[in-house]
Amino acid sequence: MRRKLAAGNWKMNGTNASLTELQALIAAHPTPQVDILICPPATLIVQAAGLSADSPLMIGAQDCHAAASGAHTGDISAPMLADAGAVAVILGHSERRQDHAESSTLVAAKATAAHAAHLTAIICVGESLAEREAAQTLDVIAEHLRHSLPDSATAANTVIAYEPIWAIGTGLTPSPAQISEVHRFLRAELTARFGAEPAQGIRLLYGGSVKPANAPEIFALADVDGALVGGASLTTAEFSPIITALEQA
Numbered sequence: 001m002r003r004k005l006a007a008g009n010w011k012m013n014g015t016n017a018s019l020t021e022l023q024a025l026i027a028a029h030p031t032p033q034v035d036i037l038i039c040p041p042a043t044l045i046v047q048a049a050g051l052s053a054d055s056p057l058m059i060g061a062q063d064c065h066a067a068a069s070g071a072h073t074g075d076i077s078a079p080m081l082a083d084a085g086a087v088a089v090i091l092g093h094s095e096r097r098q099d100h101a102e103s104s105t106l107v108a109a110k111a112t113a114a115h116a117a118h119l120t121a122i123i124c125v126g127e128s129l130a131e132r133e134a135a136q137t138l139d140v141i142a143e144h145l146r147h148s149l150p151d152s153a154t155a156a157n158t159v160i161a162y163e164p165i166w167a168i169g170t171g172l173t174p175s176p177a178q179i180s181e182v183h184r185f186l187r188a189e190l191t192a193r194f195g196a197e198p199a200q201g202i203r204l205l206y207g208g209s210v211k212p213a214n215a216p217e218i219f220a221l222a223d224v225d226g227a228l229v230g231g232a233s234l235t236t237a238e239f240s241p242i243i244t245a246l247e248q249a
């Protein structure tokens with residue numbers, strides 16, 4: 001049985017003042033029936049981890065370097081994130097693939113580093129609108145998955161997030177049939193690579209314009225084990241009902 005996961009990605013948003021939202025979220029969900037993870041910007045990880053230390057809410061990061069330490073100005077390593085209090089790290093988000101030209105091979109190296117630091121790697125895959133319109137969605141997903149996922153991936157240390165690029169921050173979402181098709185495909189690809197039992201345990205998140213209004217329909221789909229939420233994770237008013245919808249799914 002896969003435990004469901006509501007993950008919030010604050011992206012490049014948030015200052016100390018935003019920690020009041022985190023406090024409110026912790027207070028609103030003292031005994032959640034699902035895992036809750038907030039990935040604030042790196043500058044807030046230490047404070048966020050301190051605030052949530054006595055609660056079930058977990059703190060994650062949004063990226064890490066593939067090396068454990070060294071001359072990489074401006075970068076942060078997986079052991080540093082773990083030391084700061086993070087338990088997970090988002091890797092291969094489309095915004096990093098686009099803004100920083102990150103390849104799937106690099107994502108796999110980062111995931112290997114995350115695993116070595118005992119962080120859960122949340123590995124993102126997803127097609128652009130042009131790729132969907134050219135009927136290349138499953139090919140793109142297969143390529144992302146094959147090359148971004150290291151052999152060290154297990155159900156305990158890896159989560160896959162399907163995020164169609166055209167649905168991120170746009171208010172657009174794929175139809176339930178489109179989400180189901182990709183999640184079914186992801187499960188089949190994982191089964192082919194890792195075997196049925198390990199593949200059954202890996203959680204698959206959907207991400208892209210998840211809001212309180214559409215969360216129940218998305219969470220009702222087979223093989224959707226939760227969500228990676230951007231904009232709606234910034235406030236407790238929006239994220240809390242998404243968590244509740246996941247608990248009730």
Ligand SMILES: O=C[C@H](O)COP(=O)(O)O
Pocket residue numbers: 009093163167168169170171207208209210228229230231232
């Ligand atoms: O990591 C989160 C996703 O990019 C989704 O962002 P969004 O919920 O603002 O569309």
